[in-house]
Amino acid sequence: MNGIVHPGRGDRLWRGIVIGTPYAWLLLFFLAPFAIVLKISLADPIVAQPPFTHFFDWSADAGHRILATLDNYRFLLEDNLYIVSYLRSIQIALVSTALCLLLGFPMAYAIARTPQPWRNLLLLLVILPFWTSFLLRIYALMVMLGQHGLLNDLLLSLGLIDQPLAMLYTTGAVYLGIVYSYLPFMILPLYASLEKLDPDVHEAAADLGAKPLRVFYDITLPLAMPGIIAGSLLVFIPALGEYVIPALLGGLDTLMIGHTLYDEFFVNRDWPLACAVAVILLLILILPIVLFQRLQQETEL
């Protein structure tokens, strides 16, 4: 850091501990596991798919017998189930992100325009659900949407419907679940960029004769763009690999790839195929993840 203190042995040891400990941990428990996933995704499914009784000592001899093969990937590309799962996941994640943006943008805008003591309270109300259990909140939605749930009862008693609607266990419920769970992730970055907006600029534009829509397109939207992109990626990335929401709220036709991977692993116990599913999911996610990290570094600078 500076030239006055010459590093001694103790200093080098301290530096080694600070850098070495988290480094070693992440190499072993974060990077190495991916190498293993990649390796097993190339393994022969017959060798690696264990009979149920040998589930736990499967890998004792697999290390010697693994033959690299692309069969798993070929199978994924040939079987409709997986392609449909990937495409459905992308579609569901995209639509939910758009819905989040549609609801989150005016909310973030309204919060940014609220005078101060109230603004902090509203922000707290946005953050609070994040600290409560994600699983329990999804369960709360199940109670609302069920066959005999509150929403159906309400609609029935109002005479708007004659029979309970099938709302739970549908793709629509999955959209709702994703928006419900990830809305705070959309609002917070949007708020961060909208908060910096100077209302004087709006007034100046309006004074110069710009119509409200024009002000929105030419001033608000460009300035909010970093928040829009960050918020959308923060919703899209986790939504794409989501397991809990489709498992609890989705129907049989709501194929999402996180769910498919989980079943491939735990129900079918085809580990190599599950690994191949994971590798392709990662490949799909690389672009949005890199985009997100570039954006984060830009805002830090």
Added chain:
Amino acid sequence: MKRPSTFLFSVLSFGFAFLYIPIFVLMAYSFNKSRLATVWGGFSTRWYSALLKNDQILDAALLSLEIALVSATVATILGTLAGLSLNRMGRFRGRALLTGMIAAPLVMPEVITGLSLLLLFVSLQAVTGWPASRGANTITIAHITFSMAYVAVIVQARLANMDQSLEEAAMDLGGRPFAVTRDITLPLIAPAMASGWLLAFTLSLDDLVIASFTAGAGASTLPMVIFSKVKLGVTPEINALTTLVIAAVSVGVVIAGWIMVRQQRAASQSQ
């Protein structure tokens, strides 16, 4: 500043209603005497006493708390070291890789993190004999790994925004790096470490997917038990549990907010 328009006010009200009504409804049902979700059978606390007698849920809650306490503490230590590496250690070989390994867990789908860690444990066991069995130990390691990344990001942000002149002055006066970190840097980043610990604790308590992959046959965390019950439909005990969790979190947030406001006031008075 102009008041929010009627449109913005309606959207805001709708949004908050959407976020909060399902939770409030669930909390109301937790006091419902009837087992049926929407039939009001009168006020009752029977589901709370049923919850307190449910050993499966209580054992799982205890296990989850243990895992969350240990993993949040270790994750805070490792995450703080990682934050220091990236912000106080200058250049070193492999810095870019460390940056990537800290950023990646934040956006990694849980199914992939869980799957890859399980396969690591299985392979390690085959080669070294460790871990002999999977359970609380492997879940804890998995939770440390993803939550240390969150701690590192929080600590790093604090270090990046911090005035370094105190540390530099201590160095100029001959302070050894370890002593400077211990006596000056750590007290200054303590609030960031505390929020990191809280976040790690919450993430660990809330995790279902990664725990399901890395748990052995014996260990069931609270989210795993809740998931298996909720999958079958409405469970009144879980309504009671939800109410207790929300109450605990709300009290915690109010206390944290109160402390923060007090600290801000103290800081502005001392200036």
